[in-house]
Amino acid sequence: MEQLTPREKEIFDYITRQFEETGYSPSVRDIRAAMGIGSTATVYNYIEKLCDKGYLRKDASKSRSLRPVDDTPVYRVPVIGKVTAGSPIFAYEDNDGFVTFSPEGRRFNSSSLFALKVRGRSMINAGILDGDTVIVERCDVAYNGEIIVALIDDEATVKTFYAEDGKFRLQPENDEYEPIFTDHVRILGKVVASIRYY
Amino acid sequence: MEQLTPREKEIFDYITRQFEETGYSPSVRDIRAAMGIGSTATVYNYIEKLCDKGYLRKDASKSRSLRPVDDTPVYRVPVIGKVTAGSPIFAYEDNDGFVTFSPEGRRFNSSSLFALKVRGRSMINAGILDGDTVIVERCDVAYNGEIIVALIDDEATVKTFYAEDGKFRLQPENDEYEPIFTDHVRILGKVVASIRYY
DNA sequence: TCCGATTATAAACAAATGTTTTTATTATTA
DNA sequence: TAATAATAAAAACATTTGTTTATAATCGGA
DSSP: OOOHHHHHHHHHHHHHHHHHHHHSSSOHHHHHHHHSOOOOOHHHHHHHHHHHHHHHEEEEEEETTTEEEOOOOOEEEEEEEESSSSSSOTTTEEEEHHHHHHHSSSOOOOOGGEEEOOOOOGGGTTOOTTTEEEEEEEEEEOTTTTEEEEEEEEEEEEEEEOOOOOOOEEOOOOOOOOOEESOOOOOEEEEEEEEEEE | OOOOOOOHHHHHHHHHHHHHHHHSSHHHHHHHHHHHHHHHHHHHHHHHHHHHTTTOOOOTOOOTTTTOSSSSSEEEEEEEEOOSSOOOTTOOEEEEEEEOOOSSOOOGGGGGEEEEEOSTTTTTTGGOOTTEEEEOOOOOOOOOTTTEEHHHHHHHEEEEEEEEEEEEEESSSSTOOOOOEEEEEEEEEEEEEEEEOO
16 A cells, blocks of 8 residues: 555545544544644545545535545344245344454455354354354355355254265264254355354 | 333434444435435434434534444454563553454453464364464453463463462363473453354 | 645635524424 | 324435545655
8 A cells, every 4th residue: 555645544544433423424524623724625635545545435516525434344243033935034023133353364254244143052162152252244155164154954054064975964062962964955154254242 | 121112212223223234324414315204303313312212322512423332342452463571561562453242141341351273282172273263351360261372481371270289280172282280370261252253 | 856645725716504683383282 | 073193295405525636745665
């Protein structure tokens, strides 16, 4: 990312801070006043520079449409309550609220994420405890060793996935549990993160 | 929270969605157009209602200053790199970037949070694996059974805390590790959440 | 010393935007 | 049936706001 001049950085920092504090963008004149600048044109030029350099976004002629380009997106992920086979599992209405999740490095299609509260101790050796929240990316294929969410007997379950001899093995990560062998598995998605609150 | 009428909810949902998609608030006329309403006054009344009922915030006479009242705050938490005893541990400069964290239910003083990348397997029985990120709330006291971050030999370590017979026991959650007994412990904070990325 | 980058100003215009006032329809409820 | 809540409109007004144009001071490096 192209370097900012000292003054550009000052102005960028102000915009960012305002955005965080108020929840919306300062206007050109707000910036002018705060930075002790005499003319709106000066500010306007800075804004164009910051946009050109990739630090800001704005929509032309729209008031207060500035926003810092954020490289770590924040997703508001619906927590799915009960999962039932036939029904529209991912209907927006049938959720238990939301969790906020921001990944490291990668990006997701916002609508392809959902979350699940884990019940039971079948994955404790993988560090997924009862009550943990897993963030899941919807997909219908998986590779060996990936932790997935699958639909078993009308219930969503978290297991490690293996394809063997044309069949599937869903492996709990807990010696007290037995693996599930099946010819057919309906994969809801891959676990991309897990969160625990103390 | 006071109930919304059907139409109020439609309008609130539109504002929320716009906010998420564009990063800034729609104007009164944006809403008017999108909702198929003939007059800005109608929209204006709805906005006032939504503010009165506590669903929206706005600043008087400021364009595009609407924002949904968000009850789950999002914290941008600095990831502390190396921790050294005497030095200003929490200096902003010395960090490994940020993680975004939003708690369930409770609120924190934003400046009292920091994050740590866990190294080693000493807490695996508590579901904290090598590479996990723990979110820590700064504090200098703890109660028995709480998972804390303490300073041992100039290094930050995550352990379960116990005070016994006027001494302290820092308990690893892994049978291969021995507890640390000490007369004096410098507590950096309590673990309030842990996050793992796959 | 000249040049370019950085920082800055004044003045005006056009458009977008929030706000007020006054009035009306419809459906529900007492 | 009368009262009330929910929904809606028109028209104007006052500000706020983005944008353009033309001009200038300062400073470091070639």
